[in-house]
Amino acid sequence: MSDSKSTLTSAVYDLLRKAIIEQALKPGMRLPEDTVGEQFGVSRTIVRQALVRLENEGLVVTRRNRGAFVAEPSKEEAQQIFEVRRILEMEVIRILCDRIPQSGYDQLRAHVQKEQGVLGRDGPVSIRLAGEFHILLAELTGNEVLARYVAEVVLRCSLIMSLYARSHSSDCAVDEHSQIIDAIEAGEAERAIGIMTHHLGAVQGRAELAAQPDSIRAILSHYGRELVQ
Structure with a gap:
């Protein structure tokens, strides 16, 4: 070509x-x-x-x-993608706490400023920038293969959120992004991982990925158990 x-x-x-x-x-x-x-x-x-x-x-x-x-990912596929994303991003945090270019902090904080600049004004751009923050974290590890995989799952998660999410809280996302940067800079890997775990859990929680009962039998089975107790 x-x-x-x-x-x-x-x-x-x-x-x-x-x-x-x-x-x-x-x-x-x-x-x-x-x-x-x-x-x-x-x-x-x-x-x-x-x-x-x-x-x-x-x-x-x-x-x-x-x-x-x-693409229209199924709920089962969406759950699998989020599972892989959590595994990959935990490894990103561990690597960054061990090694990150000093300029990386400036890049991350500059990106957070972009996110803050669109808070409450442009939902779609906010969603895109939130994903790009996680891609930037992966790129700063210096591991091109890891960064490529993270980019793919982050982009697919954004697609999943557009299909299944109930809402998008950019305020929470930006605040936690700043907390993650601070924890990495302090070398506190477990704290950074804890924040990231909560952060990704909240993202996934906004998507209705749990299987929904599809029959009156399934819907009423839960209530029937109360009757026999």
């Missing part, structure tokens, strides 16, 4: 990913190559290559004879 085509593909990929994470493109929404190409002024080939990258990250699915769609 020529450099110009590669650059165009990356630009279209970045714009589509941003639109998905900011919830402008909703789960299940169809992404026709011709329409996307017209809007961005690029060929269908460029769009197709961008969609393949998004599909590899789990943000887009291709359905035979129907084209590409924004």
Whole structure:
């Protein structure tokens, strides 16, 4: 692929990913190559290559004879993704408490300032910036493989939240992000891990991922147990 085509593909990929994470493109929404190409002024080939990258990250699915769609993760898949995310981000914290470039603190605090700048004003941007904070943490470990995996699960979690979340509390997120930075800087790994665990638990808790009873028998079974006691 020529450099110009590669650059165009990356630009279209970045714009589509941003639109998905900011919830402008909703789960299940169809992404026709011709329409996307017209809007961005690029060929269908460029769009197709961008969609393949998004599909590899789990943000887009291709359905035979129907084209590409924004992914709709099942609740079971969502629970698995959050489980993997917790494992990866705990390791990120441990590494950063052992080694982090001194400039990393400035980068993290500058990012938190961006998050504070949109509090209460731009929900979609707030959600995207919250995810990017976690990606930045992973990048600062210097482990490119770990950073790539964290980026993928964070982006997929953002998609999950747009599908299942009841609400988004950016105030809480920004405050805890600052607490995580302070704990890492103090070298207090267990405190930083504790804050991150609570933080990710709160994020997952805003998504209704528990299986819902689908029959009157299942709904009333709980109440029936009280009758026989």
